[in-house]
Amino acid sequence: MRWILFGCGYVTLSLCYYILQVNSIGANVVRIEAEALRALADRIAGPMAADFTTALDLLFSCQGRVIVTGMGKSGIIARKIAATLSSTGTPAHYLHPADAVHGDLGMLVKGDVVVALSYSGETEEILRLLATIRRVGIKLITITGDSLYINGKAKRSTLAQSADCALDCSIAREACSMGLAPTASTTAMLALGDALAVALAEKRGFKEEDFADLHPGGKLGKKLARVSQLMHGGDALPKVSPQTAMADVIYEMSRKGLGITTVVDGRKLIGVISDGDLRRLLEHQKDVLHLTAGDCVTINPKTIRSDEFAISALNIMEEKKITSLIAVDAEGQVEGVIHLHDLWGMEMV
Numbered sequence: 001m002r003w004i005l006f007g008c009g010y011v012t013l014s015l016c017y018y019i020l021q022v023n024s025i026g027a028n029v030v031r032i033e034a035e036a037l038r039a040l041a042d043r044i045a046g047p048m049a050a051d052f053t054t055a056l057d058l059l060f061s062c063q064g065r066v067i068v069t070g071m072g073k074s075g076i077i078a079r080k081i082a083a084t085l086s087s088t089g090t091p092a093h094y095l096h097p098a099d100a101v102h103g104d105l106g107m108l109v110k111g112d113v114v115v116a117l118s119y120s121g122e123t124e125e126i127l128r129l130l131a132t133i134r135r136v137g138i139k140l141i142t143i144t145g146d147s148l149y150i151n152g153k154a155k156r157s158t159l160a161q162s163a164d165c166a167l168d169c170s171i172a173r174e175a176c177s178m179g180l181a182p183t184a185s186t187t188a189m190l191a192l193g194d195a196l197a198v199a200l201a202e203k204r205g206f207k208e209e210d211f212a213d214l215h216p217g218g219k220l221g222k223k224l225a226r227v228s229q230l231m232h233g234g235d236a237l238p239k240v241s242p243q244t245a246m247a248d249v250i251y252e253m254s255r256k257g258l259g260i261t262t263v264v265d266g267r268k269l270i271g272v273i274s275d276g277d278l279r280r281l282l283e284h285q286k287d288v289l290h291l292t293a294g295d296c297v298t299i300n301p302k303t304i305r306s307d308e309f310a311i312s313a314l315n316i317m318e319e320k321k322i323t324s325l326i327a328v329d330a331e332g333q334v335e336g337v338i339h340l341h342d343l344w345g346m347e348m349v
Contacts, residue, residue, distance in 0.1 A: 070116065
C-alpha cells in the first residue's frame with residue numbers, strides 16, 4: 001500500500017485519487033451553474049430585456065398580492081421568491097398548486113398577479129390553475145425553460161403560451177452528471193426571481209429604513225434597530241432644570257441609573273451632567289451642593305436623532321469614548337437617552 005502526503009497528513013494513493021475526483025466534480029457543478037447564470041444575465045440585458053421590463057411593470061402595478069406557485073423543486077424556489085418579494089416591500093404568498101385545486105384557489109382574487117414556475121412549462125398541477133386565473137382576470141407571469149423541442153422543432157410550452165409575460169430561464173445543461181436532477185435550472189430560476197424582486201424594490205424606491213421595519217427580529221433586526229426603540233424616554237428619562245439644586249441633580253442621576261442627566265428648559269436641551277462631571281467638580285470644590293444644575297452643566301453635548309439606526313449611536317460612542325447619547329427629534333428637542341448598556345443587550349458590542 002502506497003502512502004503519500006496530501007494536505008496536512010498522509011493518505012493512501014487510492015484515497016488521494018478519490019478526493020481529487022470528488023473535488024473535481026464539485027468544482028464542475030459550480031462552473032456549470034455559474035455559466036447558466038452568465039447566460040441568464042446576458043438574456044436579461046439583451047433579448048429578454050423587454051419581457052423583463054413588462055414583468056416588472058405588471059408587478060409594480062399589482063393592486064393585490066403577488067401569488068408565486070411552483071411544484072416540486074420549482075415550488076421550493078417559488079417559496080423563496082415569495083419570501084424575498086415580501087421582505088422587500090411587495091406583499092407575496094406561495095400557493096401550492098396541488099392544494100390550490102383542493103380549495104386554496106380562493107386565495108386568488110382580482111387584482112393579484114400570479115408568477116408561475118415550471119421548467120418544462122407543462123406541469124399538470126399548474127396548468128390546472130390556468131382556467132381560474134383567466135376567469136378571475138389575473139395577470140400571469142411565467143418562468144419556464146422554453147423552448148421545448150418536438151421532432152427537432154422549437155415549440156413554446158403550454159404555460160408560456162398562456163402568459164401575459166413569459167420569462168425564459170433555460171439552461172444549456174443541468175449540473176447533475178445524469179442531467180436529471182434540477183440543479184442549474186433551479187439556480188437560474190432563483191436568480192431570475194431575485195432579479196425581479198430587487199429591481200422591483202428599486203422601482204418602488206424601497207429604502208434601508210423600510211427594510212428595517214420589515215425585519216425586526218434576529219441579527220438583522222438588531223443591526224437595523226432604531227435609537228427610538230432602545231432609548232430611555234418618558235419617566236425613565238433623567239432630566240432637571242437649570243435651577244435644580246445639585247442635591248436633587250445627584251438624586252435624579254442615581255434614581256434613573258444611567259450615570260447622566262439632561263438639563264432642559266421645557267424640552268429644549270441646555271446640556272448634560274454626568275458622573276464624570278461630578279468627579280471633576282469634587283476635585284476642585286469640596287462643596288458642590290450649594291450649586292445648581294446650571295452652574296455645573298456641560299453645554300453642547302453630543303446628540304443623535306431618535307430615528308437613526310442604533311448602530312450609528314454605537315459608532316459615535318466608540319469614537320467619542322462616551323457611554324451615553326442624548327436622543328433628539330428633528331427640532332432638537334430631547335426625546336430620550338441611549339446608553340451603551342442598551343446596545344450590549346442587543347449584542348451590538
